[in-house]
Amino acid sequence: MPEPTSIAPAEGKLGILTPGMGAVATTFVAGVLAARKGFATPFGSLTQMAHIRLGKRTEKRNPMIKDFVPLAGLNDLEFGGWDPYSDDAYTSAMKAGVLDPRHVENIGEELRLIKPMHAVFSHDWVKNLDAVDHVKYETSYMTLAENLMEDIDRFRAEKQVDRLAMVWCGSTEAYRDIGAAHQDVDAFEAGLKSNDPTISPSQIYAYAALQMGVPFANGAPNITVDAPALVQLSKERGVPIAGKDFKTGQTLMKTMVAPGLKARMLGINGWFSTNILGNRDGAVLDDPDSFRSKEVSKLGVLDQILEPEVYPDLYGDIYHKVRINYYPPRGDDKEGWDNIDIFGWLGYPMQIKIDFLCKDSILAAPIVLDLALFMDLAARAGKSGIQEWLSFYFKSPQHAEGLYAENDLFIQLTKLKNNLRDMMGEDMITHLGTEYYEED
């Protein structure tokens, strides 16, 4: 058995900070508050619902993950965040319209107390948000970062939290390649001082978080911590980072179905994915620059899972198209269609149609909870830099240079659970199975 990692206990309170207090963030907070009061069950969350098998099947050891690894409990969480709109969490949840008002009313008092801090925001990075009224105005990006650090300190003192985790739940920023300012910490800090236009607001939050020793996970497809300077800073400061883009909806389906088709060596000619979506996220993604960030994140998964270079006959000529259409009447009730043109024995064609009528934020909220709790666990276990074991939660998992991202949901789950086993000094599960058949 491996040596267990030394993990500091989850004593005291954990503060979860979300830049962005829109649909996903408020659905997450409301869900935790409701679960805490016994009004709801945290379905979709591995930290709250899943078991983990330990040892041989004959040992019948199968504890819940939350009883196996030392995680912060739901009663020990405090919530805070930033938003360029001044709405408190109650008003924002009502406007987002994800949850039924009677659910929100049950916890209305607590939600009203969660008021956003002034945001670091720029229309250069998120175009389709009008009339923002709750923004920090400073002359230098470095001063903005320092302002965020003061916010973090104030939150820590007011809520008397012992530890913090930050999960980006803000709008998708415009797509930009990383530039010279992202190459190392020195260049990045010089860029913060000179207001380098290639540094995004989300990167200013990430910088502030890492400087304050706060783990940072990125739920949107923007680059943020996926840049050498911020990876370096996370290692230097000994802080975990993870990203990017919560794996929900259509990509979740894709990373379940594609490994299955590949497992049976069924070929694919085309995969057309289209969505209609009417929430604020949909409005932001209606801007081509923000959509580009999403498109890059969504397109990558098939290539990695199917390995067209290894299987050119099966996957060498796929037409893969992804569309997102803003359609206000649906609100948060997204509809994602997939048409998959596949072929089998002797090349005979077949089709698969998936029509997923999902609720985007209902799928994303438990991911925010799990990421915050696991990032806090990672920090207490002394882990820093990229947390690849959390790739299960991301459309576009961050990975070390020179590696490819693992996108197959089932490999990602095995990776996550094996990391937990390893942390706690339990044997990996190899699924070899031969030990049950060996003669004495």
Ligand SMILES: NC(=O)c1ccc[n+]([C@@H]2O[C@H](COP(=O)([O-])OP(=O)(O)OC[C@H]3O[C@@H](n4cnc5c(N)ncnc54)[C@H](O)[C@@H]3O)[C@@H](O)[C@H]2O)c1
């Ligand atoms: N299933 C999902 O819902 C899902 C899946 C993957 C990724 N995401 C991503 O998660 C993010 C949140 O999604 P949502 O549905 O809650 O969107 P939303 O529009 O309801 O909420 C985003 C919030 O971020 C705020 N914001 C924008 N720029 C900000 C900044 N610089 N600082 C602080 N706040 C800022 C906006 O005002 C808004 O209130 C989006 O980037 C989205 O692409 C969501």
